[in-house]
Amino acid sequence: MISRxxxxxxxxLGAGAIALSARAATNGSPSHEPDVIIVGGGFAGLTAARELxxxxxxxxxxxxxxxxxxxxxxxxxxxxxxDVGGQWIHWIQPHIWSEVTRYGISLVETxxxxxxxxVGVLTDGGLVTQDPAENFAILQRAMSALCSESRELxxxxxxxxxxxxxxxxxxxxxxxxxxxxxxxxxxxAAITAYVTTNVNAAPxxxxxxxxxxxFARAGHDMERLLQACAQFKMREGTxxxxxCLRDDAAxxxxxxxxxxRIEGSARDVVAISEDGRKFSAKAMIVALPMxxxxxIEWHPGIRxxxxxxxxxxxxxxxxxxxxxxxxxxxxxxxxxxxxxxxxLLYTDKRDARGTVMVGLGTSAxxxxxxxxxxxxxEVRRLMPSAKVKAAFAYDWNADPYSKGTWCNYRPGMWxxxxxxxxxxxxxxxxxxxxxxxxxxxxxxxAVETGLRAARETxxxxxxxxxx
Amino acid sequence: xxxxxxxxxxxxxxxxxSLGASCxxxxxxxxxxxxxxxxxxxxEKDGASIGPPLDNxxxxxxxxxxxxxxxxxxxxxxxxxxxxxxxxxxxxPQSMVPETAMAFSGLRRAxxxxxxxxxxxxxxxxx
Numbered sequence: 001m002i003s004r005x006x007x008x009x010x011x012x013l014g015a016g017a018i019a020l021s022a023r024a025a026t027n028g029s030p031s032h033e034p035d036v037i038i039v040g041g042g043f044a045g046l047t048a049a050r051e052l053x054x055x056x057x058x059x060x061x062x063x064x065x066x067x068x069x070x071x072x073x074x075x076x077x078x079x080x081x082x083d084v085g086g087q088w089i090h091w092i093q094p095h096i097w098s099e100v101t102r103y104g105i106s107l108v109e110t111x112x113x114x115x116x117x118x119v120g121v122l123t124d125g126g127l128v129t130q131d132p133a134e135n136f137a138i139l140q141r142a143m144s145a146l147c148s149e150s151r152e153l154x155x156x157x158x159x160x161x162x163x164x165x166x167x168x169x170x171x172x173x174x175x176x177x178x179x180x181x182x183x184x185x186x187x188x189a190a191i192t193a194y195v196t197t198n199v200n201a202a203p204x205x206x207x208x209x210x211x212x213x214x215f216a217r218a219g220h221d222m223e224r225l226l227q228a229c230a231q232f233k234m235r236e237g238t239x240x241x242x243x244c245l246r247d248d249a250a251x252x253x254x255x256x257x258x259x260x261r262i263e264g265s266a267r268d269v270v271a272i273s274e275d276g277r278k279f280s281a282k283a284m285i286v287a288l289p290m291x292x293x294x295x296i297e298w299h300p301g302i303r304x305x306x307x308x309x310x311x312x313x314x315x316x317x318x319x320x321x322x323x324x325x326x327x328x329x330x331x332x333x334x335x336x337x338x339x340x341x342x343x344l345l346y347t348d349k350r351d352a353r354g355t356v357m358v359g360l361g362t363s364a365x366x367x368x369x370x371x372x373x374x375x376x377x378e379v380r381r382l383m384p385s386a387k388v389k390a391a392f393a394y395d396w397n398a399d400p401y402s403k404g405t406w407c408n409y410r411p412g413m414w415x416x417x418x419x420x421x422x423x424x425x426x427x428x429x430x431x432x433x434x435x436x437x438x439x440x441x442x443x444x445x446a447v448e449t450g451l452r453a454a455r456e457t458x459x460x461x462x463x464x465x466x467x
Numbered sequence: 468x469x470x471x472x473x474x475x476x477x478x479x480x481x482x483x484x485s486l487g488a489s490c491x492x493x494x495x496x497x498x499x500x501x502x503x504x505x506x507x508x509x510x511e512k513d514g515a516s517i518g519p520p521l522d523n524x525x526x527x528x529x530x531x532x533x534x535x536x537x538x539x540x541x542x543x544x545x546x547x548x549x550x551x552x553x554x555x556x557x558x559x560p561q562s563m564v565p566e567t568a569m570a571f572s573g574l575r576r577a578x579x580x581x582x583x584x585x586x587x588x589x590x591x592x593x594x
Contacts, residue, residue, distance in 0.1 A: 065568070066517055066536065075504045075515045084504060256536040256568075274539045370574050372497050392500050398561065399570030 034060035034252065036457055037271050037279055039259050040287035042070020043443050044431040046242060047450025048285050048457070049249035055454075055463050059251040060279060062271060064258035064401045068246065071289065071402050071433075072443070074237030077392050078324045078353055083237050084394045085320065086406060086433075086443050088113075090228040092218060093444035095451065103244045106235040111331035112346025112357070113230035120382055122336035123189040127382065132333075135190065140222040142191035145181050146174075146208075147215035154216035158438040158448075162415045166209055170415040174203035174211050193335035197344040198229070199408040201315035202364040207411045210440070217439055228439075230346065230358075238443070254279075258401070261297040262286070264426045283427045283460045285453045287446075290314060290421060290434040291403035298425075305420035306430075309413055314434060316405040316441065319369055319393050321359035322348075323379055326387040329355045334382035341367035345382050354389060369393035406441035407434040429456045490582060490591035498583045501574075518569060524548045525588040540566035553584050 036052055038045040041063035049059040067073055072085035088110065089096045100107070109115070119135040121128045149169065154160055162170075174195050183191065192203065198214060199206035218225035234240055246253070254273075261272040262284065269284040286293075293302075293310035321342065333346040342359040349356045357379070361367060368374055376388035396402045409418070422435045431453035436445025458465050507514025508522045519532035527548050530541040541564060546552055556563045557580045559573040574580045585591055
């Protein structure tokens with residue numbers, strides 16, 4: 001454990017924290033009626049605001065939380081700046097990589113995902129330690145079998161065509177496909193742990209078609225997919241990009257302003273906040289997690305498929321655990337299938353404090369994220385020599401403005417509800433990573449939908465896109 | 468977390484040597500880690516401000532920290548924070564304040580809640 005002396009003398013460790021706050025937003029009344037209201041101040045909403053600013057439109061962002069950033073934020077954990085939530089990006093994700101280039105954002109690598117020295121797989125017979133190349137090889141074979149239709153169905157992953165074959169496959173869960181594969185115990189444990197992490201749910205609750213699409217996005221390459229999920233982070237935190245977007249958008253922002261009712265007409269749209277304020281504009285972008293659409297009263301009503309999907313919720317429901325270990329434990333990755341609570345654990349950073357590991361698990365298991373002894377027990381099952389000094393987890397499922405983690409569609413959801421989930425409702429356009437065609441559930445997907453939403457909103461407003 | 472814990476320990480343990488029970492600094496530090504990603508102390512310039520500052524919380528009417536904009540659910544509360552109300556809230560925030568914006572499902576262990584409450588209330592004596 002951290003010594004008392006360290007506790008009492010570590011006063012400068014968090015000095016950078018103030019820089020982690022997203023740029024202060026004015027919470028007074030907007031200076032004048034905006035052209036576009038954007039409900040939700042995550043990457044999708046702010047990307048749309050920036051793009052609309054380029055077209056001469058003034059946006060007002062209404063954000064329910066006391067901060068911007070959506071399902072990601074920069075803060076301080078274990079006394080050092082840290083991102084919580086979605087934070088990993090990769091150069092095979094074109095929309096976010098364009099932003100990295102645009103703003104000159106520097107990156108850091110997550111060693112346990114980029115260059116693990118060892119990989120552990122927890123099987124029924126105990127912990128098996130593998131060379132990474134050996135582990136990636138068995139995962140590649142298993143994932144190729146699990147997603148055997150990926151090349152055929154998704155030759156262009158960013159323009160998925162949901163034909164009859166997709167509809168049939170979409171009825172299956174990831175677990176259905178796992179059950180049909182003949183795998184040795186080690187491979188079964190590894191691939192089950194891995195896809196459970198991807199979908200952040202029990203594999204029976206996640207649609208197979210969505211997972212096949214994941215594989216296609218990464219060029220049908222397992223190692224690349226793993227790296228796309230966890231290799232690079234923004235050195236100064238996701239807040240750096242949030243602030244860049246907000247500065248360029250030059251928009252008004254109302255924080256702590258949950259929207260409870262949206263009224264649309266042929267001429268304008270009105271958002272009514274929880275505290276009864278009314279905001280009107282000529283168009284609106286709703287950039288909320290799909291799980292939160294049902295928290296709004298819609299007048300007139302919106303497509304029933306949107307509400308049905310929102311009520312059902314996407315499958316992603318789990319936790320991100322940060323664990324501080326004593327000493328330098330090297331660059332390590334471990335995986336464990338359900339019912340183990342931690343499905344993936346990997347080295348995130350190593351410094352004077354020790355080693356920070358990130359753990360991912362699902363809500364399918366009742367696991368007390370505030371019980372340090374239970375966390376230490378589970379970590380030691382994956383790393384027998386680990387000495388846990390501290391642990392932290394943010395409960396995205398308890399966050400009323402997330403109601404879950406990253407989006408993975410449930411069986412049947414994508415083909416049944418997906419097109420309607422992306423459709424406009426009069427002067428209201430929908431955005432957010434949950435509606436992305438490409439890297440759904442990633443920051444890249446949020447940026448993608450922000451760009452799309454701005455384009456669609458421009459059409460609503462009768463603007464020339466190249467004006 | 469380390470930084471926040473240091474200030475609270477300095478402020479509370481040293482100033483309240485005549486008060487209450489001994490507290491375990493390591494345990495307090497581990498518990499504060501779970502709060503500090505969203506909360507800070509009012510005396511800090513740095514630190515998280517997703518939720519309101521938590522020092523001097525005892526006796527404060529719930530949902531009234533000046534300068535913090537609370538959810539509607541919180542701003543309508545009609546009680547003050549004391550050992551009992553804090554314990555009930557920390558055990559299950561959503562149960563006590565439905566529609567709270569706080570993304571925390573609770574400290575299940577009663578002894579953890581008791582230690583944290585003692586510490587927040589300045590009831591820890593230096594050990």
